[in-house]
Amino acid sequence: MAFGVAGYFALRAEPSTWFVAAAPILLAMALMLAPRHAHAAWVVGLAAAAALGFASALLHARAAPPPLSPPTRAVMLSGIVQDVDLLPEGRRVTLGEARFGPDEAPQPRTIRLRLRASDPARPAPGDRISVRALVRPPSAPAYPGAWDFQRAAFFAGQGGSGFAIGPAELLPGAGEAPPLAATRSLMEARVDAALPGAAGAVAAALLTGGQSAIPREDLVAMRDSGLAHLLSVSGLHIAIVMGVCFWVVRLLIAGIRPIAVRTDGKVAAGLAALAAGGFYMLLTGSQVPMQRSFAMATLVTLALLAGRNAISMRGLALAAAAVMLVDPAALLGPSFQMSFAAVMALIAGWESLRGPLRRLAGDGSWWRRALVAAAGLVLTSLLAGAATAPIGLAHFGRLQWYGVIANAIAVPLTSVLVMPAGMVAAVAMPLGLEAPALAVMGWGVEGVLAVAREVASWPGAATGARPLPGWGLVAFMSGLTWLCLWARRWRLLGVPLMLLGMASGALHRPPDLLVSGDARLIAVAAQDRLWLQRQPGASAFLRDQWLRAHGLAQADALPASGEEAGGAIRCDAAACLLRPHADGAVALLLRRPAEASPCGRAALLVAAEPIRLRCPDTVAIDRFSVWRDGPHAAWLGPEGVRVVSDRAWRGARPWVPPPPRPRVREEMPPAPVE
Missing domain, CATH: 1.10.287 (Helix Hairpins)
Structure with missing residues (x-):
């Protein structure tokens, strides 16, 4: 599938x-x-x-409805608030039935809008909001072959995003919001009031799934320490919620004799746990890891009630098939890939290590049980980390080296203290008694953040590396699946595929030259460094994406004049002559209109402005090229020049905007003759 x-x-x-x-x-x-x-x-x-x-x-x-084409100018945007995200500064709302003006028809897609940080409005799901705003469609990929934001938005039902340039006007309760959206918003507000700061933002993320309020520095610390998976509610969280609910309900039934003798406590507790897991999935927005986790949890619960093997590859396969039928585009995202790869590695690892762990348990004495628990915790982190590290490298271009140490402390803290306290707080919220439980949850979250900050500060905790190309990720996942599925010796045939996938980053050659979709950012790679020509208004996000594609941490500016990169770059005020490889083709970056003909000087001409003079047998990338076909990438090798545009890479798909049409000025009618 x-x-x-x-x-x-x-x-x-x-x-x-x-x-x-x-x-x-x-x-x-x-x-x-x-x-x-x-x-x-x-x-x-x-x-x-x-x-x-x-x-x-x-x-x-x-x-799916067709993509939107929002107006290019500021409009009076109105719509029904579907969701509210708390930000470190201000709020962001998701609008349904959005209108780009009072007389416009409602749009079939949602719009995400960031309100002004100083706006006193406090919108809630179901309110109608009206605000003057600028709205833009989803952005194109950073370069040909990069993550496709337009495709992701197309299948998520999003039509664009923007920001308010005026105060918002609210009409409370004027429309309908998705189920539990109001509950989620209210819980976030209650947690934020009880636990201000980073701890409250993380606690709210664990309870409701929204990470937008977490300060950037803490997000970076969680990522670099290998603890970012704790913020994405998934298998660990739903297992804790359903497990606690199962044992609490079973204990209550067993403690009431008239009910205990007439009720199968195991069945009742299993059904209650399923209901709690389903509610938690809906509360957190039914994200892909939660869909997978709830599908697996449902199968596990049914297997326990039927006396069958609870956790198996067959159950994982059924969960994967269910997610792909409900949301096939999720397959391309890191969430789906990392979630299923980790669980698959854990199931296969448990099947292989079950015997050694039983021998380690020995006579079942307390110190042997503690040793088995510690070994299980370390092996869990190692197996899940080994299965997901190449996927993270393919999508994010980073490796976390101390994740096992951080997880060995943070995961038990989350399981024993943070999530159980959060469950008690959620149950007590309708009564207004959540403060003590939230305080305990806050202590646990502060402990997790302390671990993340400490581990992330260690030298080399997270290092950038060249990402795996698409074919390398497919090779690694195919080898991992083959290794995990089979029980006989031929399972080892998957190891060479995994090694090929992990080595694909070194075998893959990133573009030698990149031009952004607005031509404000032009980059050339030479001597394992990235050199940029950056104009005012160039996107810092694109720069970071380009650096990640080349496995680099920082870029250098193209010189105003002189040579760099061992002579691979030679610049003057008019142009830069670029030859990234000694035996490769030459590109000429024009900085201002050429006084003399550039023909014959290079195989590729590049300019941030339109190139008026076209040369035979010479490829050109200019402002018109990127306006028509999006970002461009070029490879300059001994065989010549290969140029690929984003439009050529993606083709004619429903989520790819059609080629723009030049504006034609209407001719003025002749003045009447008196």
Whole structure:
């Protein structure tokens, strides 16, 4: 199924809806072949699963509303508040039924809007808001092949984002909000009032799933220490919620004799735990890790009630299939990949290490049990970290080296203190008695933050590295899956694939030259450094993305004149001659209109302004090129120049905006003759 979903997104043109018919046809063929030709049925069944994944992605794309084209000027934006995110400064609202003016029709997609930090308005889900704002569509990828923000927004139902340039006017309770949105907003406000600062923001994130209020420095510390997964509510959190609920309900039933003799406490506690897990998933916004975790938890609970094996690869596969059917685009994101890879590695690791751990337990004495618990904690961090580190490298270009140490302290603290106290606080909130429980939760969160800050401050705690390319990530995931699924010796055939995937960053050659979509930022890579020409208004976010693509921490400015990078860069006031490789092609970066013809001087011409003079047999990237086709990347090798635009990379897909049309000025009618 995953290969089918990935195959749909890898296309450069939208396929016909008739491809949906392939899945049932192949499934019928597999069923017919099964009685007599088991191996053939197995192969056809795999093809049917891939066709099902392809069809799921195709149907979701066809059902999604078209992207929006917000006005380029400031408008009076109005809509129904669907969600409210607390920020370190101010608030951000998600609007449904958004209108770009009082006489405009409501839009089918949501708009995310950041209110002014000084705005006294306190919107709540269900309120109608009206504010003067600037709205922009989702941004294009930072470079060809980078993360596609427009695709992610297309499948998430988002139409754009913006910021308010005036005060907001509210009409309370004028519309409907998603289920539990008001509850989530109220809980965040109560937690923020009881625990101001970073501890309250993290506590609110654990209870409601919103991370927007966490200060940036603490987010960086959690990321660099390997504890960022604690902020993304997922398997650990739902396991704690459902586990605590299960044992509390079972204890209550066992303590009341008339109920205990008439009720199966295990079944009742299991159903109560499922209800608590489902409520927690909805409360936190039904994010992908929570969908996977709740699907797995449901299967585990049903297996326990039926006396079957609770945790298995089959259960994980069913959970993955369910998520891909509900949200196929989630497959491309790090959340899905890291979540399933970690659980798959843990299940396979437990199957392999169950015998040694039992021998370590020995006679069951207390010190042996403590030793097994410590070994299990370390092995859990090692297995999950080894499975997810290459995925994090592929998406974020960073490696955390001390994650095992940080998790060995922070995970037990979260499991024993933070989440149980948070559950008590959530139950006590309707009575207004949450303050003591939130105080205890705050102590635990402060401990987790202290661990994150300390570990992140260690030398080399997080280092940048060149990200894995897409094919390298596919190779690693295929090898990991092969290694984890099989129980016989041929499982080791997955190891070479994993090694190839992890080495793909060194085998992959990033672009030698990059031009942003507005041509305000131009970069050339030479001598393991990145050199930038940056104009006023250039995006710092794009710069960081380009640095991450090359595995670098900082960039250098192109010189005003002189040579750099061992002569690979030669600049004067008019132009820069760029030759990143000694045996490669040459590019000419024009800084101002050329006084003499640039033809014949280089195989590639680059300029932030339109290039008026076109040269035969010379490729040009200028302001018009990026305006039409988005960011450009170029490789300058011995074989010549290869240029790829974002439009050529992504093709004609529903989430890719059509090529812009030049504006044509209307001719003025002739003046009347008297």
